[in-house]
Amino acid sequence: MLFSSTVFLFAFLPVVIFGYYVIFRKSRLLQNIFLLIMSLIFYAWGEPKFVLVMMLSIIVNWALGLPAAKYRDNKVRARAVIAAAAVFNIGLMFIFKYLIFTLENINSVFGLQIPVPQITLPIGISFFTFQAFSYVIDVYRNDGEMQKNPLNVGLYISFFPQLIAGPIVRYQTVANEIKNRKETLSDFTTGVERFIVGFLKKVMLANTMAVVADAAFDAKDAISPSFAWLGALAYTFQIFFDFAGYSDMGIGLGRMFGFHFLENFDYPYISKSITEFWRRWHISLGTWFRDYVYFPLGGSRVNSKARLVFNLFVVWFLTGVWHGANWTFLVWGLMYFVILTVEKLSGIPKKEGRLLIIPKYIYTMLLVIFGWVIFRAESLGAAGEYFKAMFGFNGGTFISDDTVFYLKNNLVMFVASAVFSLPVAPLLRKKLMSAGERTRRAADAAYTAALLLMFVVAVSYMIKGTYNPFIYFNF
Amino acid sequence: MKRLLKTVKNNFLSVFFIVYIAVGMVSVCKPQALNIIDGFLQSDRSLSYLIKAPVLKLLDIRYGGVNLEPDIKLKAFYIHLNRLIQRVIGNDYIYDAGPKNDVVRLNNGYLTTCLPKLTD
Structure with missing residues (x-):
């Protein structure tokens, strides 16, 4: 089920809010059971049989959490438990996500004919598997309380706001809130505000940019350089507003039910280095790899540069592979490994100076856009063709009719995308906070009115439109 | 109160x-x-x-493929609202007006439907 769908907004969500706050308001246990059941229905809406995969993950990880807590002081046994959790969770992801890709490549390289099974990818498996694994590790590290009741682990893993496209909520973040959370009206209002903002990003900006990006990337004939750049820019905006919009909706929905998830995006397109970009983009994935892979490997506090490079390689190889079973994702991850290694060893991000701001910004954005071209392309060959088009190796004129048509029809949305990918709203809010009481009140009222009006407009986009993909559903 | x-x-x-x-x-x-x-x-x-x-x-x-969408009166309101917004922001071309067709505005200002959907 999509957040930006009629079924979710006008059927599922009202039922959950009513059940949670009216029918089961007096019992935390019943509220949690209700949320768990509704989360399973939410997941089952797309493909019911995969609920069994998720339930298996819940039961196994809950069972592994028991010895993980018991053997905290016994390193050998605790490591065995963590190893079992790693084998199970990575194994689950491997079977559903990477088996076909691996067998196809083995067959192709060695000229074998190993039968390739037809396996459908369960939606959001990478997200809920990482969360489940985080439960066992956090319990072992004593970063969160071990749950005797499997229903609580079930709610943590399957809670619908973050279930299928993040943010990856680590167990330690919500461990206390599963049993002891406090819902307030002001939290609910903040949650609604956040949900609406995410809804606007997704329905109005990401979906509109998707039309332009798809026209450029899926074009059957050679495209002009200007249209290739326009398509790459549109995809750069699409993936940001798509994913950040989903995260906003997830964080907002969590707030409505008393859960406080951590932020997942912090205006990544204002970064002045790739290191900074990755501190601002998909923060929950970055911190997951940092805390569960990079730091245990030694992080940057290692004796040799070779070891540092190896640690970075492991993290970025896994980051690339996590996004999907395709060479494009692997190359995309390794591209960032190379850039980040160069940045770390050269100290480029630390170089200050007013004159450097614009060149650093251009350098970062160009690399990010090139990265998204590789990420979006169907294959490495297609990415190569797209780069050829961007740099004019396809011949033809620089500006084509396509460029004029798509730019003219979407100019307002391009401008809006550029503006909202910058921290304009927090800056305005900061300015208004320092203004007088009357100005602040007027601004608050105007903001609420604008948000409500835009929400109704966004619903019109949702009802009119049929084009509503979520990029991160595939991961 | x-x-x-x-x-x-x-x-x-x-x-x-x-x-x-x-x-x-x-x-x-x-x-x-x-x-x-x-x-x-x-x-x-x-x-x-x-x-x-x-x-x-x-x-x-x-x-069974039953369409869970608001009834036609409500849907018409949203579609009109959407058209108004599209006109305000200067779109001559409305993507995905329906699953099988697009809507384009002609030079005389009238809207018309392209069926089947325009593709590259």
């Missing part, structure tokens, strides 16, 4: 949101609910029908 009004004022966003999705829910589910009640009145008026019917309806929506 004063306290209630103050709470509503301070949390107007939440109040509007709840009312809005509740109204949306009524418009989405009312026709189906009426069908169920109608079926109940015309059947043997058994309680088992009232329990079975929503479940069957739910399965129908999930597997």
Whole structure:
């Protein structure tokens, strides 16, 4: 089920809010059971049989959490438990996500004919598997309380706001809130505000940019350089507003039910280095790899540069592979490994100076856009063709009719995308906070009115439109 | 009463949101609910029908391709609103006006439908 769908907004969500706050308001246990059941229905809406995969993950990880807590002081046994959790969770992801890709490549390289099974990818498996694994590790590290009741682990893993496209909520973040959370009206209002903002990003900006990006990337004939750049820019905006919009909706929905998830995006397109970009983009994935892979490997506090490079390689190889079973994702991850290694060893991000701001910004954005071209392309060959088009190796004129048509029809949305990918709203809010009481009140009222009006407009986009993909559903 | 009004004022966003999705829910589910009640009145008026019917309806929506969309009056309002917005922001071309067609504006200002959908 999509957040930006009629079924979710006008059927599922009202039922959950009513059940949670009216029918089961007096019992935390019943509220949690209700949320768990509704989360399973939410997941089952797309493909019911995969609920069994998720339930298996819940039961196994809950069972592994028991010895993980018991053997905290016994390193050998605790490591065995963590190893079992790693084998199970990575194994689950491997079977559903990477088996076909691996067998196809083995067959192709060695000229074998190993039968390739037809396996459908369960939606959001990478997200809920990482969360489940985080439960066992956090319990072992004593970063969160071990749950005797499997229903609580079930709610943590399957809670619908973050279930299928993040943010990856680590167990330690919500461990206390599963049993002891406090819902307030002001939290609910903040949650609604956040949900609406995410809804606007997704329905109005990401979906509109998707039309332009798809026209450029899926074009059957050679495209002009200007249209290739326009398509790459549109995809750069699409993936940001798509994913950040989903995260906003997830964080907002969590707030409505008393859960406080951590932020997942912090205006990544204002970064002045790739290191900074990755501190601002998909923060929950970055911190997951940092805390569960990079730091245990030694992080940057290692004796040799070779070891540092190896640690970075492991993290970025896994980051690339996590996004999907395709060479494009692997190359995309390794591209960032190379850039980040160069940045770390050269100290480029630390170089200050007013004159450097614009060149650093251009350098970062160009690399990010090139990265998204590789990420979006169907294959490495297609990415190569797209780069050829961007740099004019396809011949033809620089500006084509396509460029004029798509730019003219979407100019307002391009401008809006550029503006909202910058921290304009927090800056305005900061300015208004320092203004007088009357100005602040007027601004608050105007903001609420604008948000409500835009929400109704966004619903019109949702009802009119049929084009509503979520990029991160595939991961 | 004063306290209630103050709470509503301070949390107007939440109040509007709840009312809005509740109204949306009524418009989405009312026709189906009426069908169920109608079926109940015309059947043997058994309680088992009232329990079975929503479940069957739910399965129908999930597997039978029943369209869970707001009724046509509400949908028309949203489509008009969307067209207005598209005109305000200067779009001559409305993507995805329907699953099989697009809407384009001609030089004389009239809107027309392209069927089948325009592709590259």
